[in-house]
Amino acid sequence: MMSIVPSAETIRAIVDGRAPDPFAVLGMHATADGRIVVRAFRPGAEAVGVVQTSTGRLLGWLPCVDDAGFFAGALPRRKQRFDYRLRVRDAGGERDVDDAFRFPSTFGELDLHLLGEGRHWRAWELLGAHVVECGGVSGVRFGVWAPNAQRVSVVGDFNHWDGRLHPMRRHPGIGCWEIFVPGIGEGAVYKYELVGAHGGLLPLKADPFGFAGELRPQTASVVRRTDHHAWDDAEWMAGRTERQRRDAPVSIYEVHLGSWRRSPEHPERPLGYRDLADALVPYLLDMGFTHLELLPVSEHPFDGSWGYQPLGLFAPTCRHGSPEDFQYLVERCHRAGIGVILDWVPAHFPSDAHGLAQFDGTNLYEHADPRQGFHPDWNTLIYNFGRTEVVNFLVGNALFWLERYHIDGLRVDAVASMLYLDYSRKAGEWVPNRYGGNQNLEAIEFLKCANTEVYGQHPGCMTIAEESTAWPAVSQPIEAGGLGFGYKWNMGWMHDTLAYMGRDPIYRSHHHHEMTFGLLYAFSENFVLPLSHDEVVHGKGSLLARMPGDTWQQFANLRAYFGFMWAHPGKKLLFMGCEFAQGREWNFEASLDWHLLDSPWHAGVQRLVRDLNHLYRELPALHALDCEPAGFAWVSADNAAQSIYAWLRLGPDGSAPVLVVSNFTPNTHHGYRIGVPHAGRWRERLNTDAADYGGSGQGNGGGVHSEPEPMHGHPQSLAITVPPLATVVFVADL
Template sequence: MSLIDADDLSRLLSGQHTDPFGVLGLHEVDGQLVARVFRPGVAEVEVIDRKTGRRAARLERIEGEVFAGAIPRRKKWFPYTLRMTEGTETWVEEDAYGFGPVMGELDEYLLGEGTHGHLWTALGAHVMEHQGVLGTHFAVWAPNARRASVVGNFNGWDGRRHLMRRRGATGVHEIFLPGVADGDSYKYEIANGDGALLPLKADPVGFGAELPPRTASVVRDLRNYDWNDAGWIAQRGKAHAIDAPISIYEVHLESWRTVPEEGNRPLTYRELAAQLVPYAVDMGFTHIELTPISEYPFGGSWGYQPVGMYAPTSRFGSPDDFRALVDAAHQAGIGVIIDWVPGHFPTDSHGLGRFDGTALYEHADPKEGYHPDWNTLVYNYGRAEVANYLIANAKFWLEEYNLDGLRVDAVASMLYRDYSRKDGEWVPNKDGGRENLEAIDFLRRMNEQAYAAQDGIMTVAEESTAFPGVCARTDAGGLGFGYKWNMGWMNDTLRYMAEDPINRRYHHDKMTFGLHYAFTENFILPISHDEVVHGKGSLIGKMPGDDWQKFANLRAYFGFMWCHPGKKLLFMGCEFAQIAEWNHEQSLDWHLLENSAHAGVQTLIRDLNTLYRETPALHGLDSKAEGFAWIDGGNANDSVFVWTRQGADGEPVLVVVNFTPVTHHGYRIGVPRAGHWNERLNTDAPLYGGSGQGNPGGRTADPVSAHGLDHSIEITVPPLACVVFTSSDAKAGS
């Protein structure tokens, strides 16, 4: 009887065996049970009966690291362990090839079909008990690989040690490794179709990662976190409705605040739970939005070039530490949104690029699979398994981390095949057009499945074109997003604010044009990180004039923004008028709050958020034209804008904004109601750093017609300021 075939022996020694489970472990040969073991670094191997603890056989070294031997008086498989000896040391190990498959037929079928709604429960690294033994099950999709193996700190990173079992036509490789536990580092060693080894790959569905610049995946057990946010989850749907006040604080965790005493290290997730969450509550924001936290190798990408789509970055702690941050926010009544990047991925060798030696996740043709703007690769949305990978990832964050929403990055780059490409550098769709039909279908299915998976969540599109129906229902031909960033409003209004006030009369339409389309989508008004980086300067740095005017301009702009239709988003640091352009490598300049002008802006944002939340007219009809009416939108000479907002309760709010440094006394404005109008907020108040011009005690409407209305008030319009009035004891005008 031959203990092992010569060809099998050669392929095991070279790490090229494509069916290791057919050779290693216990097998019947000519009516006799034979054990075969591949184990470097030992002198002797013995097979031990797990039930009796007695030796069943001593194996002989066949060649190199391969040991084999017959099991006397045994013909059937039995549970066993391996006793190893090297020098004076002896220890017991489990044999990975003594365990059967973990993945079930249904998982295999759904993976092959590209419809596995919980793909992360089948692929990746899962700590579990299998056949009575604790360990970790690994599974990876690599259909064009000749073989795949798990390497890590538990096997000396030797790709010959744990060759994986291939699961039929799905292209999935799996293995259960006894003894591997939470915290162990690993990668996949993959040989392409020709047998050549690829660079070691991180797990596409890995739940954890090493601290950069190291790039291995880390086994993480996600099973046992005890959530305490049921109250928030039960009511969050109301908090995300189009008639709800939504004010989002966008945060880059690494640079929000650092610890100077410890080398300016960033805060951990749990420290952020104790500091960021109370700050957001105090400032009156309803949500925190995090720049991408999926593991990313290059800090300068701010997370927008992720490699570990299923792993919260290890820069700030473990997955459970991140859960603690989300949990703390929810318990404080704050929603948590993350930026999600399904549009492209980096070319790092340990990432998804040519994962099994072929263009697996990306398109093979660079005209479709390479993104010239970011030197990244583009997902092949038309491949069922790739779309499944991404859709499941969206659900993963919502289900495993109780996140409240996903802001989908760079949607415009996904929708159009010619995005940032010249003629001849892109491939038309099947109909000859520029639309990426596969990406459109992917986004629709992602939204459908995300909203179906978890009640009350939201999805948000960063979409900079006029693509129709971004927020329309998918069954009506839309993309199915809950909200869309209003990039046009942001660009137009910031260009206006950069103008010297004397020239603003010539650009008046930049502040009014957004109202022509304000109700075509469910818009969020974004002042995001993109507006304060790459040489664009800070938000206050965009404002013209001397220091006083810069602050006054910024306060007026914030008043304009908070009273304009649309939900709100503000990037960190803007709320206290950070002077320097945002630097992702250092903390915000919190010391500026020692200056009254900066503290005044912060107080204004806090008060604007309070007014916004407490005043239905400022949010209840954000997406409906009947919630807004111009009183005077055409006074370009004075650069004054006057409008009303109205909620479902019928109570109006009057907004007056002056974008020149001229104070207007006795300025008459038509109002929709008789009665008294209270000055609720004035950005020129001394509390905020203003000059104190205004209308203390409010004004009572006169039966004098103005702006086509029967009643009017005569007010002082402060310089570079926004003033908000609400009516009290008012009666509808005739």
């Protein structure tokens, strides 16, 4: 055992912040002869005494054995350890404080075992900053993974950002560090100070498991509890599985919270989570969307990344408020019957010095080889998916959002960049896998693991892959050879149909099958049809601006396209502003152009999207078999000369079939004959050319009766008016 006063070398190591095990030196210890000794390092203190906690009695003052502020002394007639406080006298007066070095480790054996295995899916309950009580004393327990660091300290205002004062206890078998700092609580600002493997002091690091962060440009973590909120969404949570099944209507409104709407009085500031709950939730309810999808809300340093370069994966951005404020927004959505999907970014992270890059002086989170660990498109770093601790970090993060924030789904960003080792790389710039191929085997296993845990622990939730290639079975079960996602964005459909819609109608007949090609593979995956933020940025202009013709034709084209999309197999996703045909490209720094709704044309598009959503939810034929080939049948797919498409949407037995006709030329067709499977009246339920939507008002007077004239392989047919640049939806009266 160490003597009362350590060696000069040991004292100097404490003073210089180089002690390999400060808990073996500081705090209360028993000497070789059985006496109780207390040692403390309190720079700037004039005197340090020991106070018995139970009695409040001062037991004595500790001798100062080093002018740097090292105090050590044996307590008279004391043979057993006891709870104590330090009485510190300095320039600010005299006060009693709890000593961080008197508290034992709070990590349990099972936690340490699971962390060591890399399978502690609730590691966020252990690591990060947690307001807890230890031995009846309130404070914050900090935990961090940094296996190659020589020393890790927590620093903040509470210790004058001096890394020598709160060096952490190391658990060498798992590379984790912890310390309980008494007397601090919510709102404490902190970072980690690390001495790297080679002895150099690293840039101060934000907490990888931090639950809140400072508002940019500040970069520290902030102690916040995430268990304050008393949830009031039990009804939603109990029925969520039914609302998110493959046969349920799913119509998603994609939102960037910082630019959806801003206060006219303060256009430079985004709305807070609670203000958004008051404004956005009623809007979603009125518009008929079933889900709200948020561009990443994880804390991120750069506004211009829109959240897609996150560093605080466990922290909802403080740009809009506190963690509890964000929980309130989610709850308000649930109480309105609206699910919440988060964009989640496990593919890459920025290289900011305060973040995960070279966290402990080594390539800890990122792959060491830049051919595998650096993303050339975004100048970001790529996670090392072959490291179990990194997989544990990411999978645990996914589960954290679902549990602690009641999130209903995760849309996984940039999946293609994860699957392919040669993604955006030239020959010689990538490393083949062990079989010589370009598949990232570790990333594949990570995605399977994440989906397994999400659906296993939260079966009512969904995962959605943004995957832009023809990788097979993305949304098929893992046991069937798939990646296990619930849905996949149909990027091919989006690309082909927007290319077609951007052409002048006079040329569309030559590209007729750009609108039909997607049906060749429409049921190979569980698809979401996305008109996302990616389609209204980087010089692409707005959806409206991409439509050809004069102003009337541009609006008519967009309305016809929306009708085509909502009647096409697949779940729906629409980026904010598109629902009222915003004319300019999206600007993340400004509010949407809500004033445009004063225009009948823009208001008409908004009314159309509202009606499409409600019709989509009302008619089983438009959603129940979205992902099944039995839910779709072409009636006329080859009328390229007139650029007219006609098809049937079919629902479960007993539900009324739906006939959809789209005309992508400005020509009106009267008496256009189309085959139908049932005799009787077919009601016109929606016409994108209706005057209420800004159209010419041509239509079918509410419905058409069939005639026993076979057509298109059906025994009956309708003679209908096909309006110009329009989609018309008919429902059979059964």
